[in-house]
Amino acid sequence: MKAITIAVMGTSWGDEGKGKIVDFLAEDTDIVVRFQGGNNAGHTVVVNNQKFKFHLMPSGVLQNKEVVLGNGVVIDPAVLIEEIDKLKKININPKLIISSTAHVIFPFHKYIDGLEEKTKKGYAAGTTLQGIGPTYSDKYARFGIRMFDLIDKDLLYPKLEKLFELKKKYVECLGFDFPFDKEEIFNKYLDYGKILKPFIKDTALYLNQAIDDGKKIIFEGAQGSLLCIDHGMYPYGTSSNTWAGGICVGTGISPKRIDKIIGIVKAYTSRVGGGPLPTELGSINKYKKDDPIDIKNHTDDEIGHYIRQKGNEYGTTTGRPRRVGWIDLVSIKYSCILNNFDFLVLTLPDVLGGLKEVKMCIQYEYNGTKINHWPIHSEIISKCKPVYITLPGWEDLSREQWHNIALKGFDALPTNLKNYIFKIEEFLKLPIKIISIGPSREDTILRITKEEIWN
Numbered sequence: 001m002k003a004i005t006i007a008v009m010g011t012s013w014g015d016e017g018k019g020k021i022v023d024f025l026a027e028d029t030d031i032v033v034r035f036q037g038g039n040n041a042g043h044t045v046v047v048n049n050q051k052f053k054f055h056l057m058p059s060g061v062l063q064n065k066e067v068v069l070g071n072g073v074v075i076d077p078a079v080l081i082e083e084i085d086k087l088k089k090i091n092i093n094p095k096l097i098i099s100s101t102a103h104v105i106f107p108f109h110k111y112i113d114g115l116e117e118k119t120k121k122g123y124a125a126g127t128t129l130q131g132i133g134p135t136y137s138d139k140y141a142r143f144g145i146r147m148f149d150l151i152d153k154d155l156l157y158p159k160l161e162k163l164f165e166l167k168k169k170y171v172e173c174l175g176f177d178f179p180f181d182k183e184e185i186f187n188k189y190l191d192y193g194k195i196l197k198p199f200i201k202d203t204a205l206y207l208n209q210a211i212d213d214g215k216k217i218i219f220e221g222a223q224g225s226l227l228c229i230d231h232g233m234y235p236y237g238t239s240s241n242t243w244a245g246g247i248c249v250g251t252g253i254s255p256k257r258i259d260k261i262i263g264i265v266k267a268y269t270s271r272v273g274g275g276p277l278p279t280e281l282g283s284i285n286k287y288k289k290d291d292p293i294d295i296k297n298h299t300d301d302e303i304g305h306y307i308r309q310k311g312n313e314y315g316t317t318t319g320r321p322r323r324v325g326w327i328d329l330v331s332i333k334y335s336c337i338l339n340n341f342d343f344l345v346l347t348l349p350d351v352l353g354g355l356k357e358v359k360m361c362i363q364y365e366y367n368g369t370k371i372n373h374w375p376i377h378s379e380i381i382s383k384c385k386p387v388y389i390t391l392p393g394w395e396d397l398s399r400e401q402w403h404n405i406a407l408k409g410f411d412a413l414p415t416n417l418k419n420y421i422f423k424i425e426e427f428l429k430l431p432i433k434i435i436s437i438g439p440s441r442e443d444t445i446l447r448i449t450k451e452e453i454w455n
C-alpha cells in the first residue's frame with residue numbers, strides 16, 4: 001500500500017474550522033498528528049449532534065484513529081490526562097502516542113505568561129495564558145523539561161530544581177511573588193509521568209516507520225499560518241511554527257515525505273488577541289454575547305455582532321469574544337505563497353447568510369498608495385486601509401436547509417455564494433475543493449472525490 005501524508009493548515013489567525021475538516025478526513029486515515037502549539041488551541045467537533053471540545057488531542061481521536069503529539073508540541077500533562085479521561089467516559093480508549101522529546105508546561109509557565117503579558121503592555125499578544133510562550137522560551141534556551149524526563153525521578157528532580165530556581169529569580173526580578181512549591185510540583189509531575197508513561201515514544205521513528213509501512217497520515221495544524229513565530233505578525237502571534245514548514249521540525253518527517261498541503265479559508269476573518277486587523281468590523285465591546293442581532297443600519301458594529309453571534313466566535317480555550325471582519329485575501333494570499341497549497345477548503349460561508357452584501361479585501365492602501373502584498377510588519381499593517389470589492393449576499397438559511405444543500409452538492413448552493421467562491425478562487429489562483437456549510441461531518445460539500453484526496 002502506498003503511504004500518503006496530508007497537511008491541513010489554517011490560512012489566517014486560527015479558528016478557521018480545521019478541527020472539523022480533519023475530523024471529516026480522518027475517516028480515511030490511519031494516524032492524525034499534531035506538530036506544534038499546545039492547549040492554546042481548541043477545536044470543537046460535532047458528532048451525532050453531540051459537541052466535543054479538545055485542546056490537545058488531535059481531531060481524529062473521535063474516529064478512534066491513532067493520534068500523535070509530536071516533538072514540536074508543548075504539553076500540559078494535567079490537560080492531557082483530563083482529555084484522556086473525558087474520552088474514556090464515552091468509551092474511547094485513545095490510541096495516543098506522545099513524543100518523548102515534547103516539552104512540558106509547568107504551572108509557573110502559565111503564571112509567567114500572564115506576567116509577561118502585563119509587562120509587554122502594547123506589545124502583548126493577548127495570549128491564552130496557557131504558558132505556551134514561556135515553555136517554548138525555555139525549550140530554546142535549553143532549560144526545558146521534556147516528556148522523557150517525567151518518567152524518571154532522577155532525571156526530573158535536578159532539572160526541575162534548576163528551572164524552578166531560574167524562574168523564581170526571573171519573576172522576583174520583575175517585581176512579583178513566585179507562589180509555587182517545588183516539592184509539590186515535583187510529586188504531581190512524577191504522578192503525571194506514571195500515568196502518561198505508556199504513551200511516550202520516539203514519535204519521529206514511529207512516524208517514519210508508519211510511512212514506510214504505507215500508512216495514511218494527516219498533519220493537523222493548530223492556530224493559523226499568520227500566527228507563526230517566524231512568518232506571522234510578530235509579536236502578535238504564538239510561539240511556534242504554525243505553517244506547513246513546522247511539520248518537519250515538529251515531527252521529524254522529511255519535507256520530501258509531505259504529499260499534500262490543504263489550506264483552510266474561513267469565509268470571513270476572525271482573530272483573538274492583539275495586533276492590527278485591517279478588515280475588522282466594529283468593536284468587540286459594543287455588544288454583549290446575548291444582545292439581539294439587529295442589522296437594519298448595516299453598521300460595522302452590527303455586522304460584526306451578527307457574524308460573531310452566528311459563527312459563535314467566542315474562544316474555545318478562553319471564551320473571549322473573537323474580533324471579526326471581512327475576508328482578507330491579501331493576507332490569505334501570503335499564506336498561500338508560504339504553504340504552496342494543493343487546494344483550499346472554505347468554511348463557514350453559512351454564517352454570512354442574511355447579509356445584503358458582503359465584502360472582500362483585495363488590496364491595501366498604505367501612505368496613499370495601493371499595495372497588493374501583505375506587508376508582514378505589524379507597524380505597517382496597522383497603517384493599511386483595506387480596499388474592498390462588494391458582492392451581493394445570500395440568504396439566511398436554517399440548519400436544515402443548509403443540510404439539504406449539502407446532500408445535493410455544490411450546484412445547490414445559493415448563486416451569490418457560488419460567485420463568492422469563484423471570486424476567491426480567481427484571486428488566490430487555487431481551487432476550493434471542499435466547502436463546509438455546517439458543524440457536522442454531513443454538512444460538507446466535496447468538489448473532489450475522497451479517492452482523489454487520498455491519491
Ligand code: IMP
Nearest residue numbers: 014040041125126127128237238272273
Ligand atoms: P499563545 O499561543 O497563548 O501564546 O497566544 C498568542 C496569540 O495567539 C494570541 O493572540 C492568541 O489569541 C493567539 N492564539 C493562540 N492559539 C490560538 C488558537 O487556537 N486560535 C486563535 N488564536 C490563537
